[in-house]
Amino acid sequence: MKERKLKKTIQKVNLDEPSDAFTGRIMSQIDTIEDLSLEPAIAEIVKKNVATDPSEDFTSQIMAQLTPKRRVVIEPVISRKAWLWIAGVVSLILLVAIMSSRKDQITSPDPHAVIDSSVRLIRMYSQQWILFLIVICSLLLGDYFVRRKWSPVVE
Amino acid sequence: MKIFEDEYYIERVLQGDVSAYRFLVERYKKMVYSIALKILNDAQDAEDAAQDSFVKAYERLHTFERKSKFSTWLYTITYRLCLNKLKEMKREFTFLTEQLPKWEDGEMVLPGSFNEQDQERIIKESIQALPQQEGLLVLLYYYEEKSIREIEQITGLMASNIKIKLHRARKVLERKLSHLIEER
Numbered sequence: 001m002k003e004r005k006l007k008k009t010i011q012k013v014n015l016d017e018p019s020d021a022f023t024g025r026i027m028s029q030i031d032t033i034e035d036l037s038l039e040p041a042i043a044e045i046v047k048k049n050v051a052t053d054p055s056e057d058f059t060s061q062i063m064a065q066l067t068p069k070r071r072v073v074i075e076p077v078i079s080r081k082a083w084l085w086i087a088g089v090v091s092l093i094l095l096v097a098i099m100s101s102r103k104d105q106i107t108s109p110d111p112h113a114v115i116d117s118s119v120r121l122i123r124m125y126s127q128q129w130i131l132f133l134i135v136i137c138s139l140l141l142g143d144y145f146v147r148r149k150w151s152p153v154v155e
Numbered sequence: 156m157k158i159f160e161d162e163y164y165i166e167r168v169l170q171g172d173v174s175a176y177r178f179l180v181e182r183y184k185k186m187v188y189s190i191a192l193k194i195l196n197d198a199q200d201a202e203d204a205a206q207d208s209f210v211k212a213y214e215r216l217h218t219f220e221r222k223s224k225f226s227t228w229l230y231t232i233t234y235r236l237c238l239n240k241l242k243e244m245k246r247e248f249t250f251l252t253e254q255l256p257k258w259e260d261g262e263m264v265l266p267g268s269f270n271e272q273d274q275e276r277i278i279k280e281s282i283q284a285l286p287q288q289e290g291l292l293v294l295l296y297y298y299e300e301k302s303i304r305e306i307e308q309i310t311g312l313m314a315s316n317i318k319i320k321l322h323r324a325r326k327v328l329e330r331k332l333s334h335l336i337e338e339r
Contacts, residue, residue: 036322036325038328039329042328042332043297045274045278045332046282046297046328047298049275049278049279050189050278050282050294050298051185051186051294051298052188052192053188054201054202054205055202058180059177061206062206062209062210063173065206066173068172069171069173069217
């Protein structure tokens with residue numbers, strides 16, 4: 001309580017104020033600092049003279065220290081063999097679909113039997129299909145990122 | 156244009172063509188050497204450091220992410236390598252402890268007119284007379300035309316600090332070189 005009263009009393013006292021030109025002076029100082037442009041004549045001569053050349057055999061000394069970089073060959077995540085397997089599985093599924101459609105043809109001579117049975121087959125194993133698609137997509141994405149990230153060369 | 160050219164040669168180096176690196180060395184050797192010289196203050200040490208910087212940049216080229224210009228990346232390597240060398244030599248870059256200019260304040264009093272060689276010497280001496288770090292900032296800002304942001308990246312200094320140092324250096328240079336301007 002006492003402390004609050006003391007604070008209020010102190011806050012009643014006006015603080016000392018700097019001169020009216022105070023803010024203006026600071027702002028003009030900031031403006032001067034912001035303006036870093038050299039006088040054109042000086043800028044020109046500084047630009048011509050400030051950097052120093054190294055020795056004449058500088059470049060050849062560096063080049064002598066370098067060994068060729070070899071590109072690291074990143075094997076794709078989905079190998080050729082894996083693609084063959086995937087193609088084989090898809091072909092097998094189609095084959096099963098065709099076979100089952102032929103069986104159906106005996107009972108119902110529907111021209112779209114192959115498509116129907118394929119759709120049925122897909123519906124029957126919908127969960128497995130989704131899982132299969134997720135695996136393929138992940139492999140493709142992984143393949144893309146691995147190639148993109150690590151394809152640069154290392155010594 | 157310069158960036159695209161750099162990119163082309165960087166790509167060639169990454170493909171295994173070492174000779175393409177010669178182009179990058181030729182393009183940036185003067186600046187890399189000058190940075191090293193500003194920091195190390197010794198021609199032989201600076202040459203060694205500049206060479207090490209190029210070799211290091213070559214070894215790490217695959218990590219260059221193209222988020223900045225190649226030159227900015229290269230100068231950052233040079234700057235850090237030189238500071239490490241200074242540490243090894245137990246010397247100090249006037250980073251915190253500002254060294255005083257070798258000359259008295261005020262413009263240079265030189266008799267007669269100046270030929271080109273005189274001019275070059277006077278300018279070099281004027282920049283040399285700046286505190287080491289200010290000299291380096293002049294080199295990066297006025298010679299190489301790096302932005303404050305790029306200089307921040309290279310040196311790790313804050314933009315406001317860079318501006319104040321550049322402002323101070325500019326004032327000193329303009330005062331010292333006023334004779335040359337009047338001559339022109």
